[in-house]
Amino acid sequence: MAIQKPRTLSGFMELLPGDQVLFDRMVALLRESYSLYGFTPLDTPAIESSEVLLAKGGGETEKQIYRFTKGDSDLSLRFDLTVPLAKYVALHYNELTFPFRRFQIGKVYRGERAQRGRFREFYQADIDVIGDGALDISNEAEIPSIIYRAFTSLGLERFKIRVNNRKVLNGLFDILGLGERAGDVMRTIDKLEKIGREKVLAILTDDFGVSAAAAAGLLDLLESPDPLTALEAYRAKDETFDAGLEELGTVVKYMSAFGVPADHFMVDLTIARGLDYYTGTVYETVMLDHPEIGSICSGGRYDNLAEYYTDKQLPGVGISIGLTRLFFVLQDQGLLNGDLITAPADVLVLPMTEDLSHAISLSTSLRGAGIRTQVYTEPKKFKAKMNYANKLGIPFVAFLGEDEVRAGKVTVKNMLTGEQESLDLGAAPTALAARAAALGGGAPIREPANG
Amino acid sequence: MAIQKPRTLSGFMELLPGDQVLFDRMVALLRESYSLYGFTPLDTPAIESSEVLLAKGGGETEKQIYRFTKGDSDLSLRFDLTVPLAKYVALHYNELTFPFRRFQIGKVYRGERAQRGRFREFYQADIDVIGDGALDISNEAEIPSIIYRAFTSLGLERFKIRVNNRKVLNGLFDILGLGERAGDVMRTIDKLEKIGREKVLAILTDDFGVSAAAAAGLLDLLESPDPLTALEAYRAKDETFDAGLEELGTVVKYMSAFGVPADHFMVDLTIARGLDYYTGTVYETVMLDHPEIGSICSGGRYDNLAEYYTDKQLPGVGISIGLTRLFFVLQDQGLLNGDLITAPADVLVLPMTEDLSHAISLSTSLRGAGIRTQVYTEPKKFKAKMNYANKLGIPFVAFLGEDEVRAGKVTVKNMLTGEQESLDLGAAPTALAARAAALGGGAPIREPANG
Structure with missing residues (x-):
């Protein structure tokens, strides 16, 4: 009989037994952390009808999607857990109780270019709180405490949760006369940490016609060591800004009651999160000794989760951990606990x-x-x-x-x-x-x- | 904005939160039961290269497979957890320790005709023990105790594990002069419970030319209330038969030491399991009050798991629970525990x-x-x-x-x-x-x- 050489597709993680035990333990600890905050577990199909999954259309991810036909059906593999959640909430709206708090830890698929540390099948570990018509700001204040507990339970200590508010940024741009270029400016300052102050200044002035003074003033503010105080100078000039500042203040105010130590949390006005649908608080989480890894847990507030599926206004806030990539990085950096017993039997x-x-x-x-x-x-x-x-x-x-x-x-x-x-x-x-x-x-x- | 009607594909299970908690609890209990027997958890990609996944070729499942291309790659979604295990064991042979005991609980895909209670995406919960060159019969004796513990932990009481041995059947066919029709005869008696004695007799005599006496003798034996004793009459006539009878005796002998109560276990000579690759002990598990559901946990011994991927001889024994279908049936029959707390918070x-x-x-x-x-x-x-x-x-x-x-x-x-x-x-x-x-x-x- 002809032998077929066995192989696993590149970009697909397949662990040896000992590592699998460590991975599963991370999943179990995340489930436990999420459950402690009253999130209910959810599981949705990995395959959805393409017209449903791609209702939003366009976007950078579309060309990465695994899309195929079976019989008469045009099918796609899910590329994140947010779109299936939107579908789920719209579809089961009448059977759910709001605010609806769910976590989901599951595989998603993106046919990206193969590259070390990039995966085509990977686990996301998401939580979201969805309100019906409205959702209180306290939900946004709670998120950092969930991030803190989740990573602490995994054994991570040296990390920091960075928080910003899109209303603050948008209001600030309006006040500084950059309103029309808000999107461009936001995407540019999002790169601040990556490309540095000088390059950001150059892009703002050369590409987007921002005056040198406005650009410098904006960057001074964004890089201020005490951003909440620095922002006070702009109060009462713009409604959106004031609302955002109020929200940011509320989030900060409750941090200690939520049990987040001061050194694990900071307001960082340079964080914008590229995704268009964030409308309020946004989050990133970085490992202090490995800033090169980027954010290991990100998310934010959005005002309308399921607008492609329902007329209902369903605001929410959520975060996502890219678990497969995180595991790869931890393994790569030698940060997995080698003393943990991974034997199949005692x-x-x-x-x-x-x-x-x-x-x-x-x-x-x-x-x-x-x-x-x-x-x-x-x-x-x-x-x-x-x-x-x-x-x-x-x-x-x-x-x-x-x-x-x-x-x-x-x-x-x-x-x-x-x-x-x-x-x-x-x-x-x-x-x-x-x-x-x-x-x-x-x-x-x-x-x-x-x- | 145009609203896309949200829907979930037919044949794909999507549970409401309370049911999801019950489902997850079943998964957790199965993990626990499997772990108690020293099985290590495994996770393999849902997508494999088609040439690897379909190395065995042909087969009834091939037309049900979700197969598609992405770029230059011919890809398929896994349709069971056994073929990926064979690939895994062949690929990582040098890094594994044998006997290799793994459990895997994951989704598999089969594009079957949509039908109530039939799923195109469903969870299988599998265990397998793989030996390197050889595998002791005691592993086959252990399997019923795992089945017993798994279902008992789920809360099921009224079920019975049925055990047979393919060597006994094959030897018996040879002794009765049915050797050349062994496959046909085996498939026919596999239907005994479904179609009844008379129809089986008719098929055996009319379609396969078995003499009326031989057919009746065979059925008398298969339906004997004390099969082990009845089989003794055929001892020392055929080597395969003797080996099988020895194995069956060993499996039965250790049942009580393994903690399986006598009323949850029986030798049933009518069980053949259609799949060609079983070579020794085979298992089925039926709910006493719901025989119409068929076997809820099946499997058996095979002599060569990974022959399509390696020259190594890797015998094994394994069982599989079709968890999604089981859950559907339990829900349908009102057998889920409605008193279990499924709230997301205490x-x-x-x-x-x-x-x-x-x-x-x-x-x-x-x-x-x-x-x-x-x-x-x-x-x-x-x-x-x-x-x-x-x-x-x-x-x-x-x-x-x-x-x-x-x-x-x-x-x-x-x-x-x-x-x-x-x-x-x-x-x-x-x-x-x-x-x-x-x-x-x-x-x-x-x-x-x-x-």
Whole structure:
């Protein structure tokens, strides 16, 4: 028979077992963090009708979309979790209770050019709060605390959540006479960190005809070390600006009550988030020691989630973590916790008798105590069996020979310390459950001690 | 702007929030059961290169496959989790430790004709044990105990695991002189339960030229109430048969050590499993009160998992649960546990003051105690706020007004009993965590008491 060389498509992440355990642990911790804030889990199809998924049309992502026909149907794979959410909320509007708070962790697809660290299939981990007609500003204040808890639970410490408000920016542009070029200006200052002050000044003055004084004044303000105070000078000149400043103040005001430490949060007026649909607060999150990675969690407030699907006004606020890319970067930077136990079992039972009944009964009791247990039954040499436990990092090996069975005992070897002990068969489940639990989990991310 | 009518493709399951919680709980319980047996989680891409995915070629599923091109690539969506596993094991052979035990719970795609209860995107929940060159029979004996634990953890009680062995069947056919028609005969007796004895007899004699005596003898044996004893009469006539009988005996022998109650398990010689690649033990699982549903968990032993991708001999044993269809059936039959709490939060905090700081601080403390907490901040009437908690089924509402804040108290209403109590703010997290935990989870499936 002809052999087909096995391969996995480039741009598609496929992890080895140990890494998969770490990845799954990150997913579990994000689920837990999101759940603590009262978000309900959601799952939507990966395939949607193209006319539904692409209702918004155009856009940069359209050419990346996996689109195909099956029978008479024009189908597309989802490229984010926001459009399917918009569809879901519009479709099930009458069956949902608003504000509707959902999280979704799932795969999305973009046929991008293959490139190291770029994925064509990747997980997004999103939360959104959707209001019916209105949504209180406090929801925007809550988001940074969710980001803080989520990343802290993953083990990340050295990160900062940056917050801005699009109304503040838009109002400011109007006040400075840049209103007509607001979009261009916003996209330009969004690049400030990347290309630097001088280049931004040049683009503003040369390409968009902003006066040198206005451009410099704007940049001074955006780069102010105390932006909230600096913004006060512009109050009462523009309604949008005043509304935005009020919102930004509210978000900042509640940070400490939400449990976000001051050093993990800042107002950063240079953050604009390119996407057109953000209308209020916007968020970015950066790793302090890895600014080159860019934002690892971004989002913002939008005024109309589902305008392509319904006449209902559904404002919301949401954030998204690109989990596959984040995992790749953490792995690449050596930031995954190598001490985390990724073995598939806590205990490997090695039967040393012909009849396996006793070993199997022991494994059944161990599982009854919640211990992940495997009975190793392949007819291999003793050394090969121990090697199996070692390779997989299984922390305990339980030997059950004739002598042990007769004495009602089991010999247990701690593979981490090499210590060996004899336990009563009846007491083994409780004892081993405690030992396995003591090995603990730990967080999947571990930053170097010297930060 | 033109409104695009939102819709979800037919054959694609999209659940409302409460049902999604139940579905996710089933997934979590299956993960837990599989993990207790030392299986490691795996995730593979939903898209594979067509030449890799369809290496086996032909087959009934091929026309159902979602296949398309993107750029120069001929791509296909996976239609099961077995072929991707074969690819994975062949591709990563040198990095894996054998026996390799993995579980995978993920979506697969089949463009079947749309039909009630048939899905084009559905979850499979698979486990497989893959050996390198050989795999001990005890692995085949272990599978029913995993099935038993998995379904019991879901809350299912009235089910039975049926086991057979293909070697026994093949040997028997040889002994009865039906060897050349083995495939046809096997497919025919596989339909025994569906079409009945008389029709099977007719097909065997009329279509396949089996003598009436041989056909009747075969059916008597297959339908014997004590198949293991009945099979003894054929021992020592055929090597394959003897090997199969030995294996079947071993599987049965270890059932009680594996903790499977006798009434949840039976040898059923009529089970053949159509798929060609099964070579030893085969499994089916039926709900006693719903035989019309067919097998809810099937699988078996195969001798060569990855023959299309590698020269290595990789025997294995595995089972698969069609989770989406199972969920649909349970929902349809009213077997989902309606008492399970599916609310997104345990506590809804209602601030009764202008400044939200105290309410937010309380929510932060509650979350610190592991309580899923939402602060309700929309400016609605009191009745609307309570209605929100009611609609979502949130079990506790915490009121924080001026008086409470001044006295360092919080008023908590149990929405299930209507009881109201005043708690010290400092003691509230611990007290409410205990109350929320006491509401318990329960299993997602609940069968009627009268069975």
